[in-house]
Amino acid sequence: MRYDLVDLRLFVHIVAEGSITGGAERMHLSLPSASARVRSLEHHAGVALLVRGRRGVRPTPAGTALARHARDVLTQTTRLEGAVASYSRSPVAPVILLAGSSAMHRLVPQALISFLREHPDLDVAAAEQRTPRTVRMLADGEADLGIVLDEEAHGCGLELNPLVDDSLVVIGQAGGVLSGRTEVGYQEVAEHPLIGLDAGSALQRWIEVSLGPLAPVVRYGTVVADLNTLVALAAAGVGLAVVPRLAVDPGEQFEICDLQDAWARRHLSLCWGSTVRSSPEATRALAEHIQRCARDRDRDRRG
The missing domain is CATH 3.40.190.10 (Periplasmic binding protein-like II)
Structure with missing residues (x-):
C-alpha cells in the first residue's frame, strides 16, 4: 500500500486533536474532504483506524501504530527536504549565542530543542562565556545574542531585554x-x-x-x-x-x-549584538524561543 504524505499528516493531526474536524482545520481542509481521506486510508489498510464517538474520535490499536510510524515518516521527510534544500539556498551564518553557566545549565538547552525542531534549516553556535566577555563580543559584532547578568551588563550601551530571575x-x-x-x-x-x-x-x-x-x-x-x-x-x-x-x-x-x-539577588537579560552578522529573522526567532522558555520556567517555579 502507498501512503500519501498529506493523508499521514492529516491522520496525525486528527489523533492529536481527538476529532476529524480539528484535524481538518489544522490542515486547512474541508470536513468532507478530510473524512473522505480517512475512509480511503481505512479502505486501503483493510482495518478500522478510528473509533467514532459523540465526543470525537480515538485511534484503534492499528490507528495508534499508524500515527506513531506516520510521525517518524513525516520527521524524516522534513529532514530530507531540509537537506536537499540546503544546496539550493544561500548559506546562512549560524546564530551565535553566548550565555553564562546558569543559563547554559537548563534554559539554553530547552530553548535550542524547540528552536531547532521548528527550524531544522538553521544553525546555532552556543558557547559559555562570562557576562563581561559576552558584552565585549556582542559590541564587537562577534556574536548575535547573549544571556547576561543584568547587574554586570547594565549601562553597556547594548539593547537589553529583561529575561528571568536568577538569584x-x-x-x-x-x-x-x-x-x-x-x-x-x-x-x-x-x-x-x-x-x-x-x-x-x-x-x-x-x-x-x-x-x-x-x-x-x-x-x-x-x-x-x-x-x-x-x-x-x-x-x-x-x-x-x-x-x-x-x-x-x-x-x-x-x-x-x-x-x-x-x-x-540577580537577574538575567537577553542582550542583542551591535551589528547583524547572521539572519535577522533567525536571530529574532531564537530570541523569542529563549524568552518563551524563560517565561515557562518562571511559571513552573511559581507553581
Missing part, C-alpha cells in the same frame, strides 16, 4: 538542615560544610567578589567543575551548595532556601 539560593538534602526553612543568610550557611565550584568559575568569583574582605570563613568539603555535579552532590547530602535559581529543577527532591543577602 542565588541554597540547596541541601531533603529533610536536612534546611528543612522547614524558606530563607537563610549566607553567614549561617557558611557554618555548614559546603560544596563549591572551581575557583575560576563565574559563580564562585561572583560570590567571593560580592562578599568582599569581610567574607566568613568557609569550609568547602568538596569542589567540583560543573553545576550538574554540584546539584547532585547537594541533593545526596554531601553538603550545602549555593547555586543560581535557574539551575534548580522544580521537580528535583531537595530542600531549597532563598538567600537573604542583597548581593544574592
Whole structure:
C-alpha cells in the first residue's frame, strides 16, 4: 500500500486533536474532504483506524501504530527536504549565542530543542562565556545574542531585554538542615560544610567578589567543575551548595532556601549584538524561543 504524505499528516493531526474536524482545520481542509481521506486510508489498510464517538474520535490499536510510524515518516521527510534544500539556498551564518553557566545549565538547552525542531534549516553556535566577555563580543559584532547578568551588563550601551530571575539560593538534602526553612543568610550557611565550584568559575568569583574582605570563613568539603555535579552532590547530602535559581529543577527532591543577602539577588537579560552578522529573522526567532522558555520556567517555579 502507498501512503500519501498529506493523508499521514492529516491522520496525525486528527489523533492529536481527538476529532476529524480539528484535524481538518489544522490542515486547512474541508470536513468532507478530510473524512473522505480517512475512509480511503481505512479502505486501503483493510482495518478500522478510528473509533467514532459523540465526543470525537480515538485511534484503534492499528490507528495508534499508524500515527506513531506516520510521525517518524513525516520527521524524516522534513529532514530530507531540509537537506536537499540546503544546496539550493544561500548559506546562512549560524546564530551565535553566548550565555553564562546558569543559563547554559537548563534554559539554553530547552530553548535550542524547540528552536531547532521548528527550524531544522538553521544553525546555532552556543558557547559559555562570562557576562563581561559576552558584552565585549556582542559590541564587537562577534556574536548575535547573549544571556547576561543584568547587574554586570547594565549601562553597556547594548539593547537589553529583561529575561528571568536568577538569584542565588541554597540547596541541601531533603529533610536536612534546611528543612522547614524558606530563607537563610549566607553567614549561617557558611557554618555548614559546603560544596563549591572551581575557583575560576563565574559563580564562585561572583560570590567571593560580592562578599568582599569581610567574607566568613568557609569550609568547602568538596569542589567540583560543573553545576550538574554540584546539584547532585547537594541533593545526596554531601553538603550545602549555593547555586543560581535557574539551575534548580522544580521537580528535583531537595530542600531549597532563598538567600537573604542583597548581593544574592540577580537577574538575567537577553542582550542583542551591535551589528547583524547572521539572519535577522533567525536571530529574532531564537530570541523569542529563549524568552518563551524563560517565561515557562518562571511559571513552573511559581507553581
